[in-house]
Amino acid sequence: MTAAISESELDPARARLDVVLPAGQGWTHELRAGEIFRIVDLEGNQAVDTLFFNARDLDERYSATETIRRQGSLYLTAGTRLMSSEGRPLLTIIADTCGRHDTLGGACSAESNQVRYDLAKKHMHNCRDSFLLALARYGHGMSKRDLPSNINFFMNVPVTPAGALTFADGVSGPGRYVEMRAEREVLVLISNCPQLNNPCNAYDPTPIRLLVWCEG
Numbered sequence: 001m002t003a004a005i006s007e008s009e010l011d012p013a014r015a016r017l018d019v020v021l022p023a024g025q026g027w028t029h030e031l032r033a034g035e036i037f038r039i040v041d042l043e044g045n046q047a048v049d050t051l052f053f054n055a056r057d058l059d060e061r062y063s064a065t066e067t068i069r070r071q072g073s074l075y076l077t078a079g080t081r082l083m084s085s086e087g088r089p090l091l092t093i094i095a096d097t098c099g100r101h102d103t104l105g106g107a108c109s110a111e112s113n114q115v116r117y118d119l120a121k122k123h124m125h126n127c128r129d130s131f132l133l134a135l136a137r138y139g140h141g142m143s144k145r146d147l148p149s150n151i152n153f154f155m156n157v158p159v160t161p162a163g164a165l166t167f168a169d170g171v172s173g174p175g176r177y178v179e180m181r182a183e184r185e186v187l188v189l190i191s192n193c194p195q196l197n198n199p200c201n202a203y204d205p206t207p208i209r210l211l212v213w214c215e216g
């Protein structure tokens with residue numbers, strides 16, 4: 001892996017928001033244009049399933065396809081512009097001490113629990129349900145159809161030379177973070193992955209810290 005590490009100068013004591021989100025919880029938050037948003041992998045190797053929407057027009061949302069196409073690379077890291085379904089930047093990653101993030105693996109669901117792991121795992125907590133619960137609380141009538149392919153921050157899903165996706169041991173570590181600037185008003189939707197069956201998080205989902213600064 002040759003990913004560059006890029007650090008931030010921002011002081012957590014000056015953040016306007018500083019919360020810890022336990023594993024298995026969903027979360028929504030609106031960012032104003034120019035605000036800086038940081039996700040910290042507190043204990044390491046956590047998967048943070050994330051989607052972004054234009055807060056003024058929720059039909060415009062994060063597009064993995066546009067993001068990959070625009071940068072000509074499969075992984076997300078500092079410098080990546082997170083593009084919308086309308087081909088406009090929603091946010092730009094400005095610091096990253098993990099090095100790369102996945103946007104191909106998708107969010108875990110009751111169905112994928114069953115197919116990937118075991119029929120008996122179907123009932124277990126999953127990101128799709130956490131997304132839907134958080135959207136229901138957000139209260140703008142959004143549902144399953146509003147969930148496009150997401151970002152998995154801190155998750156390691158290497159692509160083999162033959163083009164296969166592999167869910168591998170994590171590349172993150174305690175205290176690693178990714179930081180991004182909102183390029184417009186953005187709704188953030190997070191499921192802090194509850195998955196107990198995936199080596200990406202060493203079978204042990206852990207809390208994350210979320211910070212927002214008014215400007216950089």
Ligand SMILES: [Zn+2]
Pocket residue numbers: 047049107108109126127128193194195
């Ligand atoms: Zn998950």
